[in-house]
Amino acid sequence: MNSLDWAVLIGYFGVMVAIGLWSHRHVDDVSDFFTAGGRMPWWLSGISHHMSGYSAVMFTGYAGIAYQYGVTSFVTWSLPIAIGIGIGAKLFAPRLNRLRSRLHVASPLEYLKNRYNVPTQQALAWSGLLLKIVDVGAKWAAIATLLSVFTGMSLTQGIFITGAITAVYCTVGGLWADALTELGQFVIQLFAGLTMLVIVLNELGGLSALWTVWDKLPEGHAEPTAGPYTVTFLLAYLFIKTFEYNGGMWNQAQRYMATDSARSATRSARLSAILWLVWPAVLFFPMWAAPLLVEAKKPDASDSYALMTEQLLPHGLLGLVVVGFFSHTMAMCSSDANSISAVFTRDIAPVFSKAARSWDNRAGLLAARLSTLAFLALSMALATQINSPAFKDIISVVIKWVAGLMGPIAIPFMLGLLRPFHRSGPTAALTSWAAGLLAFYFTNYDLHGSVKTDVALQYQVALPLAISLVLYVVVGLLKPEDTPERDALIETINSDAGGGGPRGGAASVPGRRTGADGTGVPEGLKD
Numbered sequence: 001m002n003s004l005d006w007a008v009l010i011g012y013f014g015v016m017v018a019i020g021l022w023s024h025r026h027v028d029d030v031s032d033f034f035t036a037g038g039r040m041p042w043w044l045s046g047i048s049h050h051m052s053g054y055s056a057v058m059f060t061g062y063a064g065i066a067y068q069y070g071v072t073s074f075v076t077w078s079l080p081i082a083i084g085i086g087i088g089a090k091l092f093a094p095r096l097n098r099l100r101s102r103l104h105v106a107s108p109l110e111y112l113k114n115r116y117n118v119p120t121q122q123a124l125a126w127s128g129l130l131l132k133i134v135d136v137g138a139k140w141a142a143i144a145t146l147l148s149v150f151t152g153m154s155l156t157q158g159i160f161i162t163g164a165i166t167a168v169y170c171t172v173g174g175l176w177a178d179a180l181t182e183l184g185q186f187v188i189q190l191f192a193g194l195t196m197l198v199i200v201l202n203e204l205g206g207l208s209a210l211w212t213v214w215d216k217l218p219e220g221h222a223e224p225t226a227g228p229y230t231v232t233f234l235l236a237y238l239f240i241k242t243f244e245y246n247g248g249m250w251n252q253a254q255r256y257m258a259t260d261s262a263r264s265a266t267r268s269a270r271l272s273a274i275l276w277l278v279w280p281a282v283l284f285f286p287m288w289a290a291p292l293l294v295e296a297k298k299p300d301a302s303d304s305y306a307l308m309t310e311q312l313l314p315h316g317l318l319g320l321v322v323v324g325f326f327s328h329t330m331a332m333c334s335s336d337a338n339s340i341s342a343v344f345t346r347d348i349a350p351v352f353s354k355a356a357r358s359w360d361n362r363a364g365l366l367a368a369r370l371s372t373l374a375f376l377a378l379s380m381a382l383a384t385q386i387n388s389p390a391f392k393d394i395i396s397v398v399i400k401w402v403a404g405l406m407g408p409i410a411i412p413f414m415l416g417l418l419r420p421f422h423r424s425g426p427t428a429a430l431t432s433w434a435a436g437l438l439a440f441y442f443t444n445y446d447l448h449g450s451v452k453t454d455v456a457l458q459y460q461v462a463l464p465l466a467i468s469l470v471l472y473v474v475v476g477l478l479k480p481e482d483t484p485e486r487d488a489l490i491e492t493i494n495s496d497a498g499g500g501g502p503r504g505g506a507a508s509v510p511g512r513r514t515g516a517d518g519t520g521v522p523e524g525l526k527d
Contacts (some may be wrong), residue, residue, distance in 0.1 A: 005150075005319030012323040013165045015184060016330065020169025020177040029361040033174035033368050034106040034342040035257045042264035044179050046271030049255040051182040051189075052335035053081065053245055053276070057142045058283065063305035066287035067296055069229065070221030073287065076229040078280035080238035081245050082273050088246030089269035094262030095417040096246075096253050098493040101261070107346035108253040108339070108413070114489055115416045116426040118351060123433055125347045128250065128409045129340055133375065135402045136336050137382035143330075144383065150306065150322055156384050162330065163380040170334035171369045175258060178335045185330070192321045193283050199312050200286040203293060213289055221288065228457045236462030240407055243465070248410030250339035251332075262496060333379070341372040404444070407465025408436025411472050421473070422490050425481025428472050436468030 066073035112121035144158030214222045247253035256265040296304040345367045349356035412429035415421045
């Protein structure tokens with residue numbers, strides 16, 4: 001990178017901070033900070049949902065998979081995510097929106113204390129918080145790895161720079177800042193990704209390379225499944241991602257909660273599903289063609305995309321593509337920080353602190369911002385250890401740890417929204433959660449903590465979720481714990497009849513400042 005590339009990168013960071021400071025004006029209370037007060041347009045929510053779903057790991061870990069195995073990187077990753085979100089557009093998105101509009105909650109997990117009980121809420125909250133520290137740590141490590149390739153910075157320096165910039169805008173602006181920066185990041189990534197595609201096609205002989213390049217690539221590069229990414233893995237991943245990207249990742253649930261109605265949440269999910277189906281394919285093609293253009297230096301080929309951009313792109317455009325790398329990581333990490341802050345301040349702190357149960361708007365906002373900073377600091381500290389023997393490498397954390405542990409945490413949260421599972425109560429939820437975590441451990445490690453090497457990847461990630469699902473249903477049938485109060489809560493979030501109206505959550509917060517037209521929506525963002 002030369003001075004022109006650095007100017008592009010520094011300019012990008014400046015714009016992100018400016019958006020955060022601008023968004024600060026629209027944050028009056030915790031409802032604004034965590035769910036945008038239920039005033040986010042569906043199209044902005046959909047783009048934000050998409051952008052907050054993946055990071056620079058795509059340009060490192062998944063670039064390595066694309067380099068080694070070809071199109072299986074798309075077929076076994078973004079395709080099942082697109083299908084899963086499409087399924088959830090009607091199944092989960094509207095129900096998650098009603099959590100805010102009917103129950104007036106600001107955290108996705110707030111409803112669990114009434115759906116089950118406080119111990120269940122705390123078990124899911126604490127385990128999800130710890131998992132997200134590891135997950136976001138992997139994302140910081142991924143972007144720092146890319147930064148080191150381009151600039152020679154150390155891993156620690158790269159983590160600190162990206163984390164500090166993200167901390168500024170997401171702490172002052174809350175979910176509004178996250179969504180608006182993600183919109184800007186999407187536009188930047190759109191231009192950078194298309195630029196990279198055009199340059200690679202030009203290197204390979206033009207547009208015809210889209211269908212002629214496959215004969216030149218290594219054997220099996222066009223196969224939909226390859227290596228450890230088998231059909232079984234694909235089906236398992238579809239199952240997992242349906243839960244994960246429809247709310248199992250709490251930041252994704254927040255995007256649905258932030259829209260003004262259940263219908264808008266459904267439209268938001270459909271837009272995100274379409275983006276997941278189309279956009280990753282554009283980004284992946286240069287990665288699939290990379291074996292013809294560069295020779296990866298790392299055994300897992302995670303440096304292949306970075307090497308290719310350095311070789312092919314002129315200065316200025318190189319800086320823009322590097323900005324594209326940052327955009328995905330900062331989008332995911334900032335949205336995760338916001339969701340974790342919501343869970344901590346709304347679900348965890350009130351259980352342990354009497355003062356937290358009586359926070360006013362000012363105290364609640366201060367706690368939200370401080371917990372956001374604390375989460376970012378912990379994840380950044382962990383990121384410096386991401387390549388240690390305990391975590392092995394970046395892609396291992398993202399695929400195995402997150403996919404394997406997400407299921408046991410997501411099952412009680414997600415299925416608890418649906419009528420068919422109304423019999424499953426606290427016993428089913430806690431049994432399902434605990435058994436899934438134990439299944440993950442014993443699938444991946446022996447009693448002494450040594451990593452198992454004889455278990456296929458699809459079983460490492462799928463068994464915990466499968467065991468959690470079966471136990472959640474079976475225990476619910478054998479020991480039903482449905483009550484009139486729990487059934488009434490489920491009916492509230494499953495029906496459009498009655499309730500608090502599409503803006504009920506926003507109306508429940510006093511002292512809200514409205515926009516120029518009295519709607520409360522910032523100018524320029526109305527649908």
